[in-house]
Amino acid sequence: MTSPSALQQAPRVPPPRNLFGLVVPPIILPVFLASADGTVVATALPSIAKSFGEVHNLSWVVIANLIAGTVAAPAYGRLGDLFGRRRMMIVSLLAFALASTLCAFAPSFGILLVGRVLQGLGGGGLMTMAQALVGEHVPTRQRGTFQGYLAANIVAGTTIGPVAGGLITQAWGWHAVFLTYLPLCAVAIALTLRLPHGVRGQGKASFDVIGVLLLACAVVPLLLAVTQLQQPDASAWPRIAILMLLTVAGVWALAWHLGRTPAPLLDVRLLRNPSFWRSDVMAACSGASLTALMTFLPIYLVAASGATPAEAGLMLIPLSGAVSSGSVVTGWLISRTGRTAIFPAVGLSITGLSLIFLALVAPWLSRAELAWVLAIGGLCQGSAMITAQITVQTVSSIGQLGAAAGSVQLARALGSAFGAAAAGAVLFGLLATLYPDTADLFAQMVREGPDVLNGLDPAHQAAVRTDVGNAFRGVFLTVAVFSTSIVLCASTMPARRL
Template sequence: METIQKTASDDTIEASAPELKNRGLLLTGLIIAMLFGALDGTIVGTAMPRIVGEFGGLGLMAWLTTAYMLTSTVVVPIAGKLADLIGRRVIYVTGLIIFIGASALCGMSQNMTELILFRGLQGIGGGIMMPMAMIIIGDLFTGKQRAKWQGVFGAIFGLSTVIGPQVGGWIVDSLNWRWVFYINLPVGILAVILISIALPKHKAVGNVKFDIPGIVTMIVGVVSLLLALTFGGKDYAWLSWQIIGLFVLAIVSLVSFVMIENRAQEPILPVRLFKNRTFTTINGVGFLMAVGMFGAIMFVPLFMQGIVGISASASGTVMTPMMITMIVASIISGQFIQKIGVRKQMLLGMIIMAVGFLFLGTMGMTTTKLLASSYMMILGLGMGLVMPILTLALQESFPKSELGVVTSSSQFFRQIGGTFGMTILGAVMNHKSSVLLEQNLTPVVKQLPAEASELSNQLTNMIHTNPQALYSSLLSPEALAKMPKEFVQHLLPILKDALVSSLHLVFTIGLVFVLLGAVLTLFIGNIKVSDRKPKKDDAEKDAELSTGLA
């Protein structure tokens, strides 16, 4: 263990209770930081074609997203624990400064390798920023007030998803792709100033004990697991030595992490938390919800492009109605929870999500954009009812001394669940498609004339390696317009039939994960949303936590 001396101050975290004088200023800073941090993910996506056009490196393009995802995911639980140990302000401002500095470096990048490295650094700042807003909301407000404000912050996150592509497109077209990153500088500096002024320092006496072995083993384990899930079945076969090696490294590292955490005085993610029914159940619901949600809705734009026949750029807009209903539901969820309670609202939201997946599984050749959008709105309604109260329920169930850890754990398990879902359902999609295309498309491909041998080889290879890319490249209106009519007549029905059948299976499995999450909500205890002010020490909750009965 390494130790450093904590900085003492006359202000304590308790000063950030509801009577805080600068609460309005602090909330403004939190909202600004949340908005520009959340916008970054969707804005950057619109700049990728321009980036590749300038730097080349098409094969490395996926790393612009992967590098950010890896670092932002792994740093979340570390940030939560450090916020408990050395205070909210120093951790939050550090994350903001890292994010701002990395954004500037991204904008100044001269090649793809530099940009990927700086995106990874930016992910560290983003991974610190995202849970800190919810942690501070837990400090600022009573339980009932938290419900409202966490719904508002959830709505801000959803809003960023809606406006991000439009803002990014405007920046790229009007200025330069580098301004997608530079725009973070003035906004981020304003957030740093507001939060530094309004958020009190944390008073602490004694030494902070950093769990360095735990941090190292967790980083190695989580990064290895995420890399294996990200590249398995795409860049490398599941049984390749690269993927097997990553899984083995992940298992060894995570087992070592658990052993280290059992002995650590200040563990990053205390193992004893997993003995607590509330902790495991709520994070289990969040994990299962994310598996189904992120793993299935990523395929809706593919359906809209391949079956409905809209352009690749326009297919992303089908997600907007879902995000709008999620925003509305997030805002009203704070008021709704007062009437029906945590468990009932969580169950209701999961059931509504299940209904949305059920309808998605009925989409076929005649489905219109309007109908698909209405199904997505149902899904968004369920998401908006569930997502804000996952964090709220954890904060209400644990003492103040654990607030950072349990709050960050909620986001951590959801991010892991999203990656797991995209991997599992992506593998299901590819396997089902490969079987159907091998049966029905391969005989047609073999009948192509000799002058089309290059195309025939490409199609055969994509059938076995990447059916999703096959759908995207051949079923778009732009691609179909360039193909001979006879070829389209033979090819199109087979491709569409395989895509619909594969997506039906994907949405069905997504439905199963959501239903499992709904069943798990039945085991959540009777969590009451309190009206009392947060306290640093809560003897009753500490006793429950230690016995694992909460």
């Protein structure tokens, strides 16, 4: 590990009146790109399928990018600690832009997949470096406010992404989706160059290449397994079992390596810190909760309440706005009070209760009532991720901010993948067990869209909506479990104040 003496002194913090203009503009665009990319491209998938005819392999456009970005996040964090976080942000933006160009002009589906992998390897550092730059340039007591800005921007990117992707694809085709990234990356690079140089360690030999490879050996089979869990069938279980065994072997090898290398990808002492690992668990559960809700709520609204896809999208706006607002308010409260863990401990209790309430009465709520209940839970949900990020920065040294931020992003990405898989497995499992006829129809509707229901007589449609609504109780309870896990971690967090 790089010793404290090998680290430069912490940079001088600019006067508070200059802090917002110095720090926020360079990190807003990278965070927006990182959060919007998956949803923007997802809306372009039908057009991509039409161009290349690879319908059965289409999901790999998203999966390949997710895997690459998940592995790259902690690697960028460590590289930022060693060679400068501003520098690595620029490297990440350049790699993301070059890969986007390759995707835009890909002559075949295979080249597009290569471009998406490279885009993930570049984009994996955007969020990590943004979080680390806040920790580097913003005083501890003020980080809550700035992390609130980041969290709000993440939600905004995730929400705007599908709309922007759909409009761009409809107007200019899917190629334009990737070309749109280029001017945004150029502006982001120009803004990042305004940041002063910060802290970095000494020596190229300190980077843990073997640790990154072992991390990939653990992450890749895990993400492949959880993507198959989302809609499991009998033939998939042997593959899932093999992938999980590979994951266990990869995690064991990574843990063994981190405990024995002098300069690990992530300091084992940090991982053993109760506040640090609880923060990572909170980040994972927060990602799982939001991803599960944002993935399956549109399906629920269309299949169970009869909303159109456009109406379902509009009904998610209160939830997205509440999560964003809750993040900003939490950040402000943390900066004002210096308290951290109390906010997710109380807030996620309210979120969990709102989800249990939905599991009990959702079929009898109007769409407006459902949207308001989701908004109440979302307002409190926004406290988890921001508290996790602030806590890991607080318990880490200035020379480990990138590695700490990378661990949170890794946890969040893995949690997001697991959350969607767990919710999907519960939903399809309940349908297959309780309503087998509806299960087949629902799977067809997920693949082909809500128009599948239009061919049914009104009585059959009503029965299907009732069955789906009842099965969705399990999804709400699953997300409530994630919220409860956050409450337990926050309630037992040793580091409770800045």
